[in-house]
Amino acid sequence: MAYKEHHNSLTRLWFKVVLWREKHVKERTFVIVLALVVGIVCGLAAQLLKFLIHAISGLLTTHLSATSANWLYLVLPMAGILLTVVFVRYVVKDNISHGVTRVLYAISQRKSRLKRHNMYASLVSSSITIGFGGSVGAEGPIVFTGAAIGSNLGQAFRLSPKILMILVGCGAAAGIAGIFRAPIAGMLFTLEVLMIDLTGTTIMPLLLSSIAGATVAYVMEGYSAEFFFVQSEPFLTRKIPYTILLGVFTGLVSLYFTLVMTRMESLFGKMKQTWMKVLAGGSLLALLIFLFPPLFGEGYDAINNLLNGDTSSIVNGTLFYVDRHETWFLVLFVACVVLMKAFATSATNGAGGVGGTFAPSLFVGAMAGFLFAFCFNMFWPETGISNKNFALLGMAGVMSGVMHAPLMSIFLTAEMTGGYDLFLPLLIVSTLAYMTVRIFQPYSIYTMRLARKGELFTHEKDKAVLSLLKVDNVIERDFKTVMPEMNLKEVVDIIATSKRNLFPVVDAAGNFKGVVLLDDIRNIMFRPDLYKKMHVSRFMSTPPARIDLETPMEEVMKIFDRTHAWNLPVTDGDRYVGFVSKSKIFSSYRALLRHYTDD
Numbered sequence: 001m002a003y004k005e006h007h008n009s010l011t012r013l014w015f016k017v018v019l020w021r022e023k024h025v026k027e028r029t030f031v032i033v034l035a036l037v038v039g040i041v042c043g044l045a046a047q048l049l050k051f052l053i054h055a056i057s058g059l060l061t062t063h064l065s066a067t068s069a070n071w072l073y074l075v076l077p078m079a080g081i082l083l084t085v086v087f088v089r090y091v092v093k094d095n096i097s098h099g100v101t102r103v104l105y106a107i108s109q110r111k112s113r114l115k116r117h118n119m120y121a122s123l124v125s126s127s128i129t130i131g132f133g134g135s136v137g138a139e140g141p142i143v144f145t146g147a148a149i150g151s152n153l154g155q156a157f158r159l160s161p162k163i164l165m166i167l168v169g170c171g172a173a174a175g176i177a178g179i180f181r182a183p184i185a186g187m188l189f190t191l192e193v194l195m196i197d198l199t200g201t202t203i204m205p206l207l208l209s210s211i212a213g214a215t216v217a218y219v220m221e222g223y224s225a226e227f228f229f230v231q232s233e234p235f236l237t238r239k240i241p242y243t244i245l246l247g248v249f250t251g252l253v254s255l256y257f258t259l260v261m262t263r264m265e266s267l268f269g270k271m272k273q274t275w276m277k278v279l280a281g282g283s284l285l286a287l288l289i290f291l292f293p294p295l296f297g298e299g300y301d302a303i304n305n306l307l308n309g310d311t312s313s314i315v316n317g318t319l320f321y322v323d324r325h326e327t328w329f330l331v332l333f334v335a336c337v338v339l340m341k342a343f344a345t346s347a348t349n350g351a352g353g354v355g356g357t358f359a360p361s362l363f364v365g366a367m368a369g370f371l372f373a374f375c376f377n378m379f380w381p382e383t384g385i386s387n388k389n390f391a392l393l394g395m396a397g398v399m400s401g402v403m404h405a406p407l408m409s410i411f412l413t414a415e416m417t418g419g420y421d422l423f424l425p426l427l428i429v430s431t432l433a434y435m436t437v438r439i440f441q442p443y444s445i446y447t448m449r450l451a452r453k454g455e456l457f458t459h460e461k462d463k464a465v466l467s468l469l470k471v472d473n474v475i476e477r478d479f480k481t482v483m484p485e486m487n488l489k490e491v492v493d494i495i496a497t498s499k500r501n502l503f504p505v506v507d508a509a510g511n512f513k514g515v516v517l518l519d520d521i522r523n524i525m526f527r528p529d530l531y532k533k534m535h536v537s538r539f540m541s542t543p544p545a546r547i548d549l550e551t552p553m554e555e556v557m558k559i560f561d562r563t564h565a566w567n568l569p570v571t572d573g574d575r576y577v578g579f580v581s582k583s584k585i586f587s588s589y590r591a592l593l594r595h596y597t598d599d
Contacts, residue, residue, distance in 0.1 A: 018157055028201070031163055034153060035205035038167060039174040039212025042146035046178030046213065047220050049123050049138050049145070056131025057297055073133065073290040077348075078282035080132020084125045085278055085352035092121045097349055099144030099356060100446045103172060104194060106151070112164035113155060118148035122354055129353035133289055133296045135344035139179055140356020143189075146175030146213075169196040170205050174213030176412075180226050181217045185412035186210035192405035193446060226416035227300070229307040233386040235422055242385055243393060246372055247429040250394055251436025253338065253368045254401025257361065258437070258445050260342035268350030281351025288344045292337050293318060295344045299363035306370050306391040307417065327378055331371065338367045357445055361402040362395045369394020392419050396426050397433035404444035406434040471549055471556060474588050475570050475578040481506045482536050484513055488524065489531035491516065502567060504576055505540045512569055512576040514540040546571050547580055556580065 021030060060076055088096060094115065096102070099122055106114050126141035150171030154164040169190035177186030187210045190196045196206075271277045289295050294302040294314060305313045315333055345360040373390035376383050392413060400409035409430045414420050441448075480498045482491055482505055494503065501518035521539055524530050544563035547556055549572045559568065560582055570577045 014156075021157060027159075027163065030157070031159075031166060031201075031205055032208065034150075034157075034167060035170045035209045036212055038146070038150045038153060038170045039177075039209035040216060041149055042142075042171050042174035042209070043178035043213035043216025045123060045145050045149065046142050046175055047217065049127060049142055050179060052123075052127035053130045053138055053298075056127060057133075060132065061296075070293070071290070073293065073296065074286045077133040077135075077285045077289055077296075078278075080129050080134055081278055081282045081285070081348070081351045081353045083132070084129045084134075084354055085274065087125055087128065088121070088352065088354070089274070092117055092125070094121070096121050096125065096144070097352075097354060098446075099140040099354075100193065103144055103147040103168065104446060106147070107165055107168060107194065107196075111161035112151055112168045113161075114144075114148040114151040114168070116148075116152055118144060119152060120145070125354040126356075129348065129355050130297050133285075134348040134353040134355055135285060135289065135295045135297070135299070135341065135360065136348045136353060136355020137298055137357065137359025137362075138355065139176060139358030141354060142175035142179050143172045143356070146171030146173075146178075150209075165196060166202050166205050169194055169202065170209035173206050174209040176213075177210040178213035178217045180412060180416045181214050181221070181224075182226075182412050182415035183207075183210040183214040185408050185415055186213060188408035188411055189405070192408050193403055193444070225418040227304055227307055229388070229392060229417040229419050231389065231419060231421050233389060235386075235389060235425055239385065240425070240428065242376065242383065242390075243425040243428045244432060246369065246390060246393055247397055247432025248436050249372055250365060250368055250397025250429060251401045251433035253364060254361070254398045254433060255437045255440050256339075257342045257364055257398065257402055258441060258448075261346045261357070261445060262448065264343065264346030264350060268346070274352065278351050281347040281349075281353075284347040285344055285351065288340050288347070291318075292333070292340055294337055294363075294367075295341060298359040299341075300359070303363060303366045303391075303395070306366050307388050309388050311370070311374075311387065327374075331375060331378070334367055334371045334374070338364055338371060341367075357402060358399070361399045365395035365398030366391045367394070368398060389422060389425075392417055392422060393425050393429045397429040400430040401433040401437040402445050404434060404438070404447075406430045471547060471551055471553065471570060471580060474580050474584045476581060476584060477578040479504055479579055481576070482516055483507065484535070484537040484540070486536045487532055488521070488534040488539075491521070491536060492525055492531070495525070502579070504569060504579070505536055506576045510576055511574040512546065512571050514542050515569065516540050543569055548572070549577060553585070557585070560585075 060072075088094075094117065096118065103114070106112055122141035122144045126136070126138055130136060130138055147168045148171065150167035150169070151164055154167040159167070172194055173186035173190045175186070176189045177183045180186075187206045190206055191198055196202060198206075268277055268281065271280065293316065302314060305311070311330065314337075315330070318333075341360055341364045345355075345357060348355060370387050370391040372394065373385040373387045376385050377387070395417075396409045396413040399412070400406040403409070410423075410426045413426060413430075414423060419426070479500055480494050480503055482494060482503050484505055484507065491503070495518065503516040503518075505513040505516060507513055516536060516539065520541060524534060524539075544565050545559050545568055547559065547568050547570045549570060551559075566583070567579050567581045570580050
């Protein structure tokens, strides 16, 4: 009882705080303050996530051998997935996989509202997954965590969906900036991946939160790049043709990565039993890591080694006993790692692990760039391509292709490696990789799932606003229904009490059968001799189309354009629900457009 009274008193106090803010602090000023708070909190969350991952991983792998196979790799990934599944299933009790996609879904379909448990659930579960060797990244979970922090803080102050969307972007930007120490990339992530528009209202909050998140990282980790890279081999203009080839190559690699991830996700989706997914995905992951140890965890150690010119350490801890300096073995091993990373990542997520595709795309890019340069130098030594330079360029190329975010990939790679001297080749590789993959795949790995359902919020205003509209919200239900067995006299009596000129025909079970149009029966309405003879079943007509309750609004508008109709019936299966009209949709569309574009 005392607890309940205490809780109620806190609620009343908070309500007073919210009212005071609404009366005394302008919304635009308040959003700036909240963006700063969100940036600091998300920066701290990013640091906590990195600490937990490194602490768990370090504790488990300290005693592993670098010169022989490690059988523990067959156990750790499965154990991590089991612990994650138990935590998610029995503590969180919600699906928290595909963090970035869920943020996109919240923006487009849930008015940017995320649940409270999302502020910690992804952070804890991804720490376990990655710490035990799950072949995924921590960036997706920190984006989900940061977005949830921004959303819930905004909800606590009863802010509008438009402001909530900005705070969600602030949280995501601060998460990326905090975990990579890359403030520009954090802001660009919200523009290219979350597709939040850069306007007068959004630019300052996004910048502030990104800078705050990165500042927290610099204070706690020091002023250094995420990956240690020293450009000892300058980039020469005569190497530009090779960077063009690398751009196309990384574009094809990113397409392969996306297709494998999509197919594997579909395969795991067909498995209905949770423990069957755990067994299948965990076993595949453990086997791949045992055979190819660089697939363990985020793979950042392998990236650092490549960027520092250390190629021999790539094969550390492998089952294979062979001279690690033999070039054919190195080429074959790295090629297998590039091909298998997509399977390892999808197996981790498919089995129930929690992690993102940021780190895997960086890892695959570094390996692919190194492989490209190494093979060129092996067959054409006169080219003199720098292995570590091309490993760095490959990171930007694959990330750009996988995420469809060329600008973010350029700045993220430059910020987290300090490789600003390679800015021109970064531009070339990132742009060409994006252009290459766009030929085959119009959507990124994040947006593909939502785009297929018409639930994607994009920079295209028409599509973005239509994605926010739902058929259920524009249905008109004030039509008087008639039944097939009714005679003309009964229909005339109903018409006399209606303000509509259209009457849906339904049977006794409420199933839709057709429509009666006033214009179609006007010539017989005033003939009493036909009142008992004519029945609805004789003069009702079939509409040119019907709309299902779950049909996306973009598809609804295509149906209207195709049929040239102004009103169409809405059904849930066969049951009649109501009618939707063009005028109602246009009215709702204009209201939403004003709301989301008014600065």
